[in-house]
Amino acid sequence: MKIIRFLTEKNKIIYGAYDPASFGQAHVIQGDVLGNFKVSSRSEKIKHILAPIVPANILALGLNYRRHADETKISYPEMPVLFIKATSSVIGPDEPILLPQIGPEKVDYEAELAVIIAKKVKNISVRDAVNCILGYTCANDISARDWQIEKQKKQWVRGKSFDTFCPLGPCIVTGDELGDPQNLRIRTILNDQILQDSSTGDMIFSVPEIISHLSQSMTLLPGTIILTGTPEGVGFTRQPPIFLRDGDVITIEIEKIGRLTNHVKRE
Numbered sequence: 047m048k049i050i051r052f053l054t055e056k057n058k059i060i061y062g063a064y065d066p067a068s069f070g071q072a073h074v075i076q077g078d079v080l081g082n083f084k085v086s087s088r089s090e091k092i093k094h095i096l097a098p099i100v101p102a103n104i105l106a107l108g109l110n111y112r113r114h115a116d117e118t119k120i121s122y123p124e125m126p127v128l129f130i131k132a133t134s135s136v137i138g139p140d141e142p143i144l145l146p147q148i149g150p151e152k153v154d155y156e157a158e159l160a161v162i163i164a165k166k167v168k169n170i171s172v173r174d175a176v177n178c179i180l181g182y183t184c185a186n187d188i189s190a191r192d193w194q195i196e197k198q199k200k201q202w203v204r205g206k207s208f209d210t211f212c213p214l215g216p217c218i219v220t221g222d223e224l225g226d227p228q229n230l231r232i233r234t235i236l237n238d239q240i241l242q243d244s245s246t247g248d249m250i251f252s253v254p255e256i257i258s259h260l261s262q263s264m265t266l267l268p269g270t271i272i273l274t275g276t277p278e279g280v281g282f283t284r285q286p287p288i289f290l291r292d293g294d295v296i297t298i299e300i301e302k303i304g305r306l307t308n309h310v311k312r313e
Contacts, residue, residue, distance in 0.1 A: 049079060049181065049218040051138075053094045062090060064217055066304075079218075080164050080180065080268040097138035097214045098183050099162055102269035104131040104212060105260060106158075106187060108202070110275025111248045117283045126251050126259050131187070131273070132207035139215040139306055143188055144313040145292060146208050150190030153290045156276035157234040157242050157298045159227065160185035161253055162218055163270040170261045175254035178266070181218035182227060184298045184306040185273050186234075188212065188290075191282045213298070214271070215306045224302050227253045231301040232277060237294055244277030 050064040050072055062072025063085045070092050077083030079099075108127040109115045115122050137143070145153055164180035187206065194205030224230075227246060234242035251259070256274060260266065281288040290296065294310040 047085075047220045047223055049075065049098065049220070050092070050216065051096045051098050052092045053096060054090045055093050057093070059096065060090065062092075095139050095216050097136050098216070098218045099214070099269055099271065101133050101136060101271040102267040104133055104135070104271045104273065106131055106206070106273035107251070107256065107275040110250050110256075111244065111277045112250055113244065113248055113278035114276055114280070115250070117278045117280075122250055126256050128260065129202040129206065131203070131212050135188075135207050135209060135212040137210050137213050137308070139213070139308070141213070141308060142210065142311040143186075143213065143290065143296070143308050144208075144210045144311055145290065146190075147313045150193050150205070150208070151289070152191040152282060152287070154189045154191050154281040155234055155236065155241070155290060155296055156187035156189060156280055157232050157300075158185040158187050158273045158276050159230065159232060159246055159253075159300055160214060161227075161257070161272040161274060163257070163266045163272065164268055166265060166267055167257075167261050168265045170258055170266075172254045172258040175257040175261075176221060178257065179221055179253075181220040182224055182303060183214055183218050184216070184300045184303050185271070186213040186296065186298045186306060186308065187273055187276060191289075213306055213308045216304050219303050230303075231299075233299045234279065235297040235299065236288070237296075241281070241288065242277050242279035244279070246274075248277060249275060
């Protein structure tokens, strides 16, 4: 199932089951998408698709793709490397990524598979981890590299938490429709140029391993978003580097999920 969070023509925010061939409509979901819900027979017209969830937390991994670790010349981690993004950084499809007034000049893109946690879990096993997943979506882990690496002395949170620095969407795809999360093509397209083109099969830690490991240090709440890392091809490793500029159009594309597109503007 594809689940969207959207604005109706009456400006009401609801969830719906979405079929791209449904001519701009979705079947209304009744109940709590993070609990018990059902898909009704009633449809609503879609005025605008929003970020698929308002997250309880955003937990993100660094260096979880082998070839990305290779391009940064950093050894593979022995355990998932965690940082946290501010929940206020979330935007949805077609919303602008804003380059902050205070001056990060090295703002980078990172295509990521995002996992949405549906149940409160602690110390969950790798085998049982899939049972706490609502579904998957596309994410763009926007990163101000000059703040992440230089101004904040390699403390990543602020450089990754500016407003608008976590585009999500366009939909949540449940596991029964997505299939194996370790076998998906993932791409970044900037102004029609493909800059990242890889597979989630290059992950160092699989989705169940990530969930299990993170749950050993913190309770994963319903609505938690986990960003599972980015593949090779990010902007700061290129020669010359490629950073986001006012007027750019950037798309994250993940097989079986869809395309997440945002414009870049100066704040």
